Amino acid sequence: MATTTMPPTKDDQLIFDASLLNSKPNIPTQFIWPEEEKATPDALQELHVPLIDISGFLSGDPHSTLEATRLISQACEKHGFFQVVNHGVDPGLIEEAHKLIDAFFSLPLQEKQRAQRLTGESCGYASSFTGRFTSRLPWKETLSFRFCSPTSVQDYFVRTLGPDYLRYGEAYQKYCEAMSELSLKIMELLGMSLGVGRAQFREFFESNDSIMRLNYYPPCQDPSLALGTGPHCDPTSLTILHQDDVGGLQVFSDGNWRTITPISNAFVVNIGDTFMALSNGRFKSCLHRAVVNSTCARRSLAFFLCPETERVVTPPERLVDSEHPRAYPDFTWPALLEFTQKHYRADMNTLDAFSEWIVRQTATTAAAN
Numbered sequence: 506m507a508t509t510t511m512p513p514t515k516d517d518q519l520i521f522d523a524s525l526l527n528s529k530p531n532i533p534t535q536f537i538w539p540e541e542e543k544a545t546p547d548a549l550q551e552l553h554v555p556l557i558d559i560s561g562f563l564s565g566d567p568h569s570t571l572e573a574t575r576l577i578s579q580a581c582e583k584h585g586f587f588q589v590v591n592h593g594v595d596p597g598l599i600e601e602a603h604k605l606i607d608a609f610f611s612l613p614l615q616e617k618q619r620a621q622r623l624t625g626e627s628c629g630y631a632s633s634f635t636g637r638f639t640s641r642l643p644w645k646e647t648l649s650f651r652f653c654s655p656t657s658v659q660d661y662f663v664r665t666l667g668p669d670y671l672r673y674g675e676a677y678q679k680y681c682e683a684m685s686e687l688s689l690k691i692m693e694l695l696g697m698s699l700g701v702g703r704a705q706f707r708e709f710f711e712s713n714d715s716i717m718r719l720n721y722y723p724p725c726q727d728p729s730l731a732l733g734t735g736p737h738c739d740p741t742s743l744t745i746l747h748q749d750d751v752g753g754l755q756v757f758s759d760g761n762w763r764t765i766t767p768i769s770n771a772f773v774v775n776i777g778d779t780f781m782a783l784s785n786g787r788f789k790s791c792l793h794r795a796v797v798n799s800t801c802a803r804r805s806l807a808f809f810l811c812p813e814t815e816r817v818v819t820p821p822e823r824l825v826d827s828e829h830p831r832a833y834p835d836f837t838w839p840a841l842l843e844f845t846q847k848h849y850r851a852d853m854n855t856l857d858a859f860s861e862w863i864v865r866q867t868a869t870t871a872a873a874n
C-alpha cells in the first residue's frame with residue numbers, strides 16, 4: 506500500500522494541516538490505524554438505545570423520573586451510553602456553538618496555533634497530536650478549554666487569542682453553563698439509578714472543574730485507514746456530546762462497534778472512567794471512537810464534567826459491601842488527568858492501568874519512608 510510521510514516543519518515538529526494533506530493521494534503512515542482497530546463495515550449497524558425524555562423529570566413528575574432512572578441503569582450497566590431529549594437547552598445556543606467551530610477551524614493554521622496546546626497540557630489547540638504521538642494519530646483538530654467559573658471560558662479566549670475572540674468566549678461560556686447545569690441534572694438521575702439518592706453526585710459535582718472540547722474532523726481521502734478519534738474511554742466523569750448531522754460516532758456494545766446516528770435535538774451522554782470509579786464499577790465507562798469520511802467535515806461539541814481538583818474520588822458507602830468490594834483506589838481527578846497526559850495514552854484500559862500505577866506509587870512511597 507502506497508503511503509506518504511508527514512511533511513516536516515522548520516523545527517521538525519510534524520503538523521497536521523488537512524487542507525495540504527487532503528490534496529495528496531495517500532495519507533501519511535502516522536495516520537494509518539492497525540487492522541484490529543480500523544473502522545469495519547459491521548459498525549454501520551445502529552446501536553439501539555432508548556432516547557431518554559427528561560422533561561418529566563425536570564418538571565418533577567415521579568412516574569417519568571422512575572422510568573428515566575430505569576432506562577439509565579440498564580444502559581449504564583451495559584455500555585455506559587444513552588441519549589437525552591427534551592433537555593431544555595436552547596437550540597440557538599447549540600447552533601451558535603457549531604457555527605463558531607466552523608469559524609475557528611477555518612482560520613489560518615498560524616492563527617489557530619496562537620492557542621497551541623503545550624506538551625503535557627490538556628487545554629489549547631491541537632492539530633491532531635503530532636507533537637505527542639508518532640503513530641495511530643487522530644484525523645482531527647481540537648480546541649479544548651477549562652470551564653470552572655462564570656468567566657473562565659470568556660477569559661480564556663480573550664487572554665489566548667485577543668479581544669476579537671470575545672464573541673467565541675461569550676458563546677462557549679453560555680454553552681458550558683448550560684452543559685454544567687444539564688450534567689448536574691443527569692447526576693441526580695445517576696444517583697437515583699444507583700440507589701444512593703438524588704443529592705449524592707449532584708453535590709459532588711456542584712462546583713466542577715470541567716473541560717470543553719471542540720472537535721473538527723476534516724474530510725479524509727482514505728477513511729478506511731484512518732480514525733477521527735481512536736477507541737477510548739473518556740477518563741473524565743460524564744461526557745455530554747452534541748454531534749452535527751454528518752455522523753461518525755461509534756460505541757462498543759456486546760462485542761461490536763455500533764453507529765450512533767446523529768439526532769439534532771438529542772445530547773449523547775456517556776459515562777467516563779472517573780464516574781465508573783465513583784460508582785464502584787457498577788456503571789461502565791463507555792468505549793467509543795469516531796470515524797471520518799471522504800466528503801465532508803464533521804464537528805462535535807464535547808463537554809467533559811470533572812470534579813474540583815481537591816475532591817477525592819471515592820464511592821459512596823452504600824455502593825461498597827462484601828459482594829461489591831472496592832474496585833478502584835481513591836484518587837483525585839488531576840492525578841488521573843496527569844496520568845493520561847504524561848504517562849499513558851488514553852484507551853479502553855486507562856482506569857485499570859491508572860489504578861495499578863497508583864498502587865505501585867503508594868508502595869514505592871511507603872518503602873522510601
Ligand SMILES: C=C1C[C@]23C[C@@]1(O)CC[C@H]2[C@@]12CC[C@H](O)[C@@](C)(C(=O)O1)[C@H]2[C@@H]3C(=O)O
Pocket residue numbers: 641642643647733734735736737738739740845846850851852
Ligand atoms: C485518537 C485519539 C484521540 C484522543 C487520543 C486518542 O489516541 C484516543 C484517546 C483520545 C483521548 C481520550 C482522553 C482525552 O480526552 C484525550 C485528549 C486524550 O489524551 O486521549 C483524547 C484524545 C482526543 O480525543 O483528541
Ligand SMILES: O=C(O)CCC(=O)C(=O)O
Pocket residue numbers: 718720734739746748753754793794795804805807
Ligand atoms: O466526535 C465524537 O463523536 C467523539 C469525540 C470524543 O470521543 C472525544 O472528544 O472524547
Ligand SMILES: [Fe+2]
Pocket residue numbers: 737738739744793
Ligand atoms: Fe471521547
